[in-house]
Amino acid sequence: MSTTIAAPPDKRVLITKPRTSDRIFRGVVTAFGISALLILTLIGVFLSVRGIQTFHSQGWHFLTNFKWEVVQNDDGTATSNLGIGAMLLGTILISIVALLIGVPLSIAMALFLTFYAPAKLKTFLVSVVDLMAAFPSVLFGLWGFFVLMPMVTYWAKLIYKYFNWIPVFSAPEPFFERSPFTAGVVLAIMIIPIVTSVSREVFAQTPLDRIQAAYALGATKWGVIKSVVFPFGSSGVVGGAMLGLGRAFGETVAVFTVLNIVFRGNWHVLYGAGGNVASLIILKWGESTGDETTALLAAGFVLFILTLVVNLSANFIVRRSVKSGK
């Protein structure tokens, strides 16, 4: 007797055929999703296309040249000798000052909010920090010029008086108004919100069991912060500080107001002569023509690339550290 085993039925294939409405929906949404990339690329393309002449005529020297001059020749043509070296140096100097002042304050604030503040005070202070991020930059300029600058100039004189044997704190002449130090202090205040909120986010993700374990072993609050919170959150804080650095590189109006822009390489932080790429652009924009305008667009392109690189690496670091907390 033979039994025939029925062949097993074919495996059912599940296919959902998307409806037309869904296809349209997905298409439209995907197109908009890509638009962000498109805009970012277009920014780079347009600025570089317009600014490329400058890179042709000035070469790489554009980045290191401290001069910014357009000389009218006798035959009516103009020779331009344009470079943003002094401005790049100034941007970096100001940003370092801003980071050195802003980051420790932000860390203190973030620690206070996460580990010390009572709940009500915490809600209030979080709003205050968020509010600070919403202040218009022209307000920082106005306030920085009239309220902060007299104070900072006074501090600068004090620092100069007692520490001028340190090369960075020396000055060729005792002139301390509108110095990179002043601009750095204003920028420090402006980057505090972003650095604080990133640090707070990272600190809040410290595993509770490790904190409690440290307390159970008899650690003080500072002991817990030092041996559990900092090792856990340090890379996040670095990322936050770099986001702040990106902000500091790109800040325009506030820096322009409180900084004396001079085309010469100055690394004396207290001395009233500095530079800033973004401020250079609005300083020269109104009066510039031809070569100069192109050079300003090229400066904008350099600024764009600089902030892009800083921001991308910052986001990379922050994302990695936030992920590791989960």
Place this chain on the structure above:
Amino acid sequence: MTMTVKPRKPWAPNRKDRVRSLSVLAVAVFGAWAVVSFTGLSGKIGFIFSFVLIYTLVQAIVGVRLRGSKALGDTVAQSIIYLGSALVFMPVASILYMTVTKGIKGLHFSLFTASMSNASFLDPVGNGGLLHALVGTLYLVLIAMVVSVPMGILTALYLTEIKGKGAGFIQFVVQAMSGVPSVVAGLFIFTSVILVSPLKTSAAAGALALAVLMIPTVTRTSQEVLLLVPTDLREAGLAMGATQWRTVAMIVVPAARNGLITATILGVARIAGETAPLIFTIGGADKLNMNPFKDYQSALPFYVWKGLTLGTPESLQRAWTGILILLILVLSLFVAARSLGGRRMAK
């Protein structure tokens, strides 16, 4: 008879602790006062400096006596953290105080009914007004909203609903975009729109520059809100036989409505005070211009900027008054976003 045990909190500060911390504070205030009165250190900075130093010192001594040597680092760190937080808080208080006290002097009724067409920034403060700047800001914000809110929300939908292959990368790009300096956004619109398209210097051009800055803010906030919508709701929609399009349009977006409005408001608050992009794109008029697509336009931040750069007492007074009004605008947007957001969380 049932006995209820009264909950005890042995860690809460008792009366003795409070007296102790108050007396430490009193010693520090008195000590600082003594230092300022009798030594070379003087002024507010001297007082704060010596107060912090003495407070830390006394606190550390008391801590070490009570809890042993480990308390030294703890108390010092605590003082530094408190001091740092106070230093962060001070500029905010100072900015608000100065803006209100300085700005309020220049407030007068015709500010909201007149433009600067018949007045100069150097005239006495009573002449002219900032109606043209208010109208300009209104146009800028409205057009920027029309451009960036759909773009921002749709990008957020791509990141949360479609989750295509590129989602991680697009997320990265959006974050990079939020770091684009405002001056670069202005230059971008100048080169890509004003130089090459029929749209010349006008409110619309300025609004496009602002939109570049607003899109990432709207996207990121919307994304957070959309992620809060429970997956159950989406699955329920799909299980009822709805297409993805119907699920998103009829369930997900309505559920997140308040949050999406919050995202819009936060985006507006982000751009309402931007000055740098406007310098390249709106030209800065002194008279009322009702056409957002043609001719020079003004805006509140630009008005402040102009007053600030002219630098005479009258123009500076105009700048302070302008910034007060701008600040009130930004603050009310901020509070609106907060209260809407708060209600969303409460649900």
